[in-house]
Amino acid sequence: MIRTAIAAAALAIAAAGATPAFADGDAEKGRKVFNKCKACHDAEAEKNKVGPHLVGIMGRGAASVEGFKYSDAMIAKGAEGFVWDEDTIAEYLKDPKGYIPKNKMAFAGLKKDDDIEDVIAYLKADPKP
Numbered sequence: 358m359i360r361t362a363i364a365a366a367a368l369a370i371a372a373a374g375a376t377p378a379f380a381d382g383d384a385e386k387g388r389k390v391f392n393k394c395k396a397c398h399d400a401e402a403e404k405n406k407v408g409p410h411l412v413g414i415m416g417r418g419a420a421s422v423e424g425f426k427y428s429d430a431m432i433a434k435g436a437e438g439f440v441w442d443e444d445t446i447a448e449y450l451k452d453p454k455g456y457i458p459k460n461k462m463a464f465a466g467l468k469k470d471d472d473i474e475d476v477i478a479y480l481k482a483d484p485k486p
């Protein structure tokens with residue numbers, strides 16, 4: 358009985374942790390988290406690297422940067438009308454390959470909800486140099 362109560366409490370805590378409040382993200386910390394993305398993405402200039410630039414990513418359709426060679430999977434997403442926002446970027450960064458199978462972003466994902474919140478806050482600030 359007590360065991361069940363403890364298990365239920367643990368579940369409740371886990372569930373609360375799984376729904377991060379993105380409004381709490383810290384853009385300055387996010388700038389540091391973005392170091393993990395920098396090898397492949399530029400968020401300050403409309404310059405493509407291994408990945409497409411992320412200028413204005415909030416509200417941008419998937420696979421919408423002209424001249425970048427996206428995977429078929431990402432192009433198909435874009436054709437569906439899929440849009441990047443706080444929720445979809447968070448899901449993608451948690452598990453890139455699971456969220457959009459066969460997309461070609463070679464990134465394992467971010468483990469910590471805090472890192473995801475912070476990097477989203479940074480991207481929302483539409484960083485300029």
Ligand code: HEC
Pocket residue numbers: 390391393394395396397398407408409411414418419420421422426427428429430431432441446450459460461462463464467476
């Ligand atoms: C090893 C290189 C690499 C790393 C590291 C990486 N990405 Fe990507 N990313 C890509 C590639 C390549 C694509 C294009 C995927 C496709 O076409 O399937 C992409 C696509 C994206 C997209 C969709 C862009 C669009 O125009 O539709 C977002 C958003 C994104 N990445 C965010 C991030 C963030 C934030 C990080 C760091 C936490 C990150 N990526 C780390 C290579 C990378």
